[in-house]
Amino acid sequence: MTFADVVAGALDVDPAHVTDEAGQDTLASWTSMRHIQLIVTLEEAYGLSFDYEEIAGARTVRDVREALRAKGVEV
Amino acid sequence: MGDDLAAVRTRWQEIGRTGVRPVVGVGLLASYTIDPLLPYLGVALHDAGLPVAFTTGPFNQIVQQCLDDDSAMAAAEPDVLVVAPRFEELGDELPTAVDAAAAAARRWGSFLVVVLPAVPEERAFGHLDDGRALGTAATAHEAREAVRALLADRPDAWVVDAERAVRSTGTGKAHHAAMFKFAKIPYTEAVFAGLAAQLAGVLRAVHGVTPRLVVVDRGSVTEALDEHLRRLRHAGARVVLRDGPEPVSALAREAGVPAGSAVLLAVGPATGAEEDAEEDAQEGTAGTVRLGAKPDAWAGELLRSGLLDRLPPPERAPARAPRADRRTVSLADFVAGLNVEVDLAPVDQDSAAAVAEVVARAKDFTLGTETAGLPGPGREVLAIRVRDKFGQYGVSGAVALSREGGRRVVDVFSLSCVVLGKGVEDVVLGRLLAEPGDIAFRYRRTPHNRITAGFLADAGTTIEEIP
Numbered sequence: 001m002t003f004a005d006v007v008a009g010a011l012d013v014d015p016a017h018v019t020d021e022a023g024q025d026t027l028a029s030w031t032s033m034r035h036i037q038l039i040v041t042l043e044e045a046y047g048l049s050f051d052y053e054e055i056a057g058a059r060t061v062r063d064v065r066e067a068l069r070a071k072g073v074e075v
Numbered sequence: 076m077g078d079d080l081a082a083v084r085t086r087w088q089e090i091g092r093t094g095v096r097p098v099v100g101v102g103l104l105a106s107y108t109i110d111p112l113l114p115y116l117g118v119a120l121h122d123a124g125l126p127v128a129f130t131t132g133p134f135n136q137i138v139q140q141c142l143d144d145d146s147a148m149a150a151a152e153p154d155v156l157v158v159a160p161r162f163e164e165l166g167d168e169l170p171t172a173v174d175a176a177a178a179a180a181r182r183w184g185s186f187l188v189v190v191l192p193a194v195p196e197e198r199a200f201g202h203l204d205d206g207r208a209l210g211t212a213a214t215a216h217e218a219r220e221a222v223r224a225l226l227a228d229r230p231d232a233w234v235v236d237a238e239r240a241v242r243s244t245g246t247g248k249a250h251h252a253a254m255f256k257f258a259k260i261p262y263t264e265a266v267f268a269g270l271a272a273q274l275a276g277v278l279r280a281v282h283g284v285t286p287r288l289v290v291v292d293r294g295s296v297t298e299a300l301d302e303h304l305r306r307l308r309h310a311g312a313r314v315v316l317r318d319g320p321e322p323v324s325a326l327a328r329e330a331g332v333p334a335g336s337a338v339l340l341a342v343g344p345a346t347g348a349e350e351d352a353e354e355d356a357q358e359g360t361a362g363t364v365r366l367g368a369k370p371d372a373w374a375g376e377l378l379r380s381g382l383l384d385r386l387p388p389p390e391r392a393p394a395r396a397p398r399a400d401r402r403t404v405s406l407a408d409f410v411a412g413l414n415v416e417v418d419l420a421p422v423d424q425d426s427a428a429a430v431a432e433v434v435a436r437a438k439d440f441t442l443g444t445e446t447a448g449l450p451g452p453g454r455e456v457l458a459i460r461v462r463d464k465f466g467q468y469g470v471s472g473a474v475a476l477s478r479e480g481g482r483r484v485v486d487v488f489s490l491s492c493v494v495l496g497k498g499v500e501d502v503v504l505g506r507l508l509a510e511p512g513d514i515a516f517r518y519r520r521t522p523h524n525r526i527t528a529g530f531l532a533d534a535g536t537t538i539e540e541i542p
Contacts, residue, residue, distance in 0.1 A: 009081070032438065044081055052253045
């Protein structure tokens with residue numbers, strides 16, 4: 001499953017909408033509860049955990065991608 | 076495990092899109108954010124033929140929601156009220172919360188399920204905690220058993236145990252500190268999934284859809300499986316061995332059992348030959364419970380499936396313990412007893428970041444206008460700090476107001492959900508109104524901030540709604 005599929009599944013959007021620019025301000029389905037679902041789904045999919053700053057700071061797909069890359073995940 | 080949990084969450088999304096008509100309303104009140112439970116419980120109940128509509132109460136307002144006849148949960152009057160307190164938030168108010176929930180469930184005609192709180196991980200006396208009755212573990216167990224005893228003789232109430240879900244996950248994997256700090260979600264998904272399985276078992280029994288007829292292909296019966304079939308029979312299930320691909324629903328009819336109480340028990344990967352999915356789906360059977368390839372894991376798999384669920388005989392129920400002489404509290408009594416202290420102070424460099432964060436994250440109690448920022452000419456920004464008998468909450472809200480034409484206009488009045496239900500908004504508003512001169516509140520409607528407008532309207536303030 002690709003990064004876009006994981007994000008799209010958690011946010012319940014079409015994978016085509018998972019662009020770096022997409023975020024909490026542009027995707028209506030990216031609610032606070034979906035944000036939590038996104039975080040736990042990423043943690044499960046990549047076998048890692050996020051700290052508070054990473055959870056709070058992940059406001060766009062780019063933020064999420066960079067947080068994963070910082071943990072050594074190539075996405 | 077993670078894949079399984081993600082698949083359940085995805086299924087819950089899919090079920091939501093089908094527009095299936097709910098047959099049971101479940102209300103959830105917790106002292107923490109319990110929303111992660113919904114997908115697991117929703118799917119389990121859906122698969123049991125009990126499509127569900129959830130009403131989730133606000134964070135840590137069990138007592139307030141139960142005592143207030145105008146609360147969101149009172150309006151919902153759910154068929155089932157699930158109350159999930161934790162010692163960490165409620166402390167010695169646990170009996171008050173359970174009493175309030177029991178009374179509310181009776182008024183609303185709800186079946187009450189209380190989730191016994193897990194024993195806290197933090198122990199008052201460290202490694203020496205277990206040796207005295209004053210220890211965290213001992214006091215927690217005493218409180219838990221008091222709740223169990225209180226509900227034991229009620230036909231309209233049951234308990235499930237969070238400790239069991241935490242233990243089966245393992246304490247090291249049961250908690251998510253960052254998620255708790257971010258959203259007051261104390262447990263990992265695995266714990267919520269375990270808790271949901273327990274709750275679903277209770278609700279299946281309450282609604283009479285606990286699987287009672289277990290169909291097994293004769294060819295799959297081995298010595299190892301036979302041992303577990305004996306356990307099923309001992310638990311009260313009827314086990315039927317079939318020789319061909321006869322639909323489960325037909326065997327249920329033959330046995331005089333409703334199709335919804337019949338389930339196929341299969342071993343190993345699906346072959347397609349063992350199920351007549353179409354007819355069974357039409358007849359509404361309880362589906363298939365599939366055991367994995369490893370016989371050593373079957374005991375746990377059967378337990379989690381709910382096939383071993385059975386009601387304990389009434390005479391074995393624990394007797395009601397003598398109740399301490401507790402008076403019934405009113406909502407006002409309860410809030411007053413929290414000893415809430417509210418401090419309003421001008422924002423400074425130390426509190427600016429916390430104020431900005433709390434304003435940005437406030438969803439329910441907010442004017443929905445703009446972020447607070449720092450004070451400027453003619454503009455005052457106040458940080459709201461709250462403490463109560465349970466501890467300090469730090470910067471928990473903010474107010475920003477400007478002078479406009481001889482009057483004060485408040486365009487930021489935000490509170491974190493953590494301090495709602497404690498009367499903090501009343502204290503802050505009281506202080507704003509105590510100052511002389513006219514005051515107005517500028518308000519923009521958002522999908523979530525109706526309670527703010529309602530609060531201000533009830534207080535008789537001037538509200539200027541902006542688009």
